[in-house]
Amino acid sequence: MRVALFVTCLVEAMFPDVGKATVTLLERLGHEVVAPPAQTCCGQMHINTGYPSTAMPLVRNHAEAFAGYDAIVAPSASCVGSVRHQHAMLARRAGDAGLAAAAEEVGARTYELSEFLVDVLGVEDVGAHYPHRVTYHPTCHSLRMLRVDDRPLRLLRQVSGIDLVELPDADQCCGFGGTFALKNPDVSTAMLADKMRHVQDTGAHTCTAADSSCLMHIGGGLSRLRSGTRTLHLAEILSATA
Template sequence: MTLRVALFATCLGDTLFPDTCQSVVRLLERLGCAVDFPLAQTCCGQMHFNTGYRDETVPLARRLGEAFAGYDAVVAPSGSCAAMVRDIYPKLLESDLPPRMYELSEFLVDVLGVTDVGAYFPHRVTYHPTCHSLRMLGVGEKPLRLLREVKGLDLVELPAAESCCGFGGTFALKNSETSTAMLGDKMSNVLDTGAEVLTAGDNSCLMHIGGGLSRLRTGVRTVHLADILASTEEEPWLATR
């Protein structure tokens, strides 16, 4: 039976990284899923909640639940937003309103039961496990299992991988000096790997780290996990953009 899957693009994906959202759809359709994009979806309310606007978060949470009702699964290219829905919503709404929300790697491994998705990405890559995916969702080795199966990809270990990059949404604004220091440590570790590409499951963290790497003119680029997994030998432009 074909799973009826909805894409939760997230605010950041929708406004700044639409290519990643397209990669998710391309990948899931290649694996036999029927993917919808409910137009009623909006922000999950994570920024509101984390800044203390709990009451203002509730209508956003209810709207999101209604937008995704009726699907077999909802997939997000963001451990951060998926964690907000999975971990915070049940406490906020006192019910498990949103249906079956998954971060991309856990959906591929746990639901579809695949690790080899037919991807091709001939580059030296290192992986940063983002805080929410690691600590709230517990995705563990799933992204690494997927990356190890990518044809042509040379996966190198990131030192102190589980250390935060310093983004944390509004944390980077409210605690800029601390955030910058944490970013410096993360960039140093990335450069020590000799990788051409840093990947992760959250574009928010990649934006933060990538901005620092770009300002230093390191030549290391950031690529979302979904973009790597969607790349094939038949679509080489995905591997080089």
């Protein structure tokens, strides 16, 4: 299967190892992975902050850049959520039926990593090895927009050597929410404090999730506490081997 890697802005700019891990994992499972060079920001930030006209060229570029691939995979539930649920809607509101159709077609072939592994490839054991205590934070977009449910947990349970522990109040937001953390710093910090307390209560060596943005927020807080708990994207755990 010819798979297009939707890298995402945050991964490309700040967490390139997440993109590399995604490629390593998919290639290990026997698939050709291509990163379309024309891809840019998908426009999620612009849409969510109320700049639809600025987002439209990005939506058009995304539809063109990812046309023709068997599947499109991203290590980001929030970006996949935007492509799947916002792009066509934005194009329709702008009166561009052609772009709306193209965006719907691309959105239908776009998957968050755990969705692709479990639902498309039918794989739960990806041959990973990670001998540490791990807790999983289901990010808001993965939980509420994509409804990935327990797919990441099903993958993590098959990782050899792992000690997977449940995160208390796992469904509660970590407080990041993109510009929410900037515009509402006090509320965001309070939410983060609750999340960090729950992570620390598990005694986990690693907190993992499907979004680098939330892991950046949680990881920053944990590092300031010198907690000793690291954050690591789901793709990085699933790509790890003995």
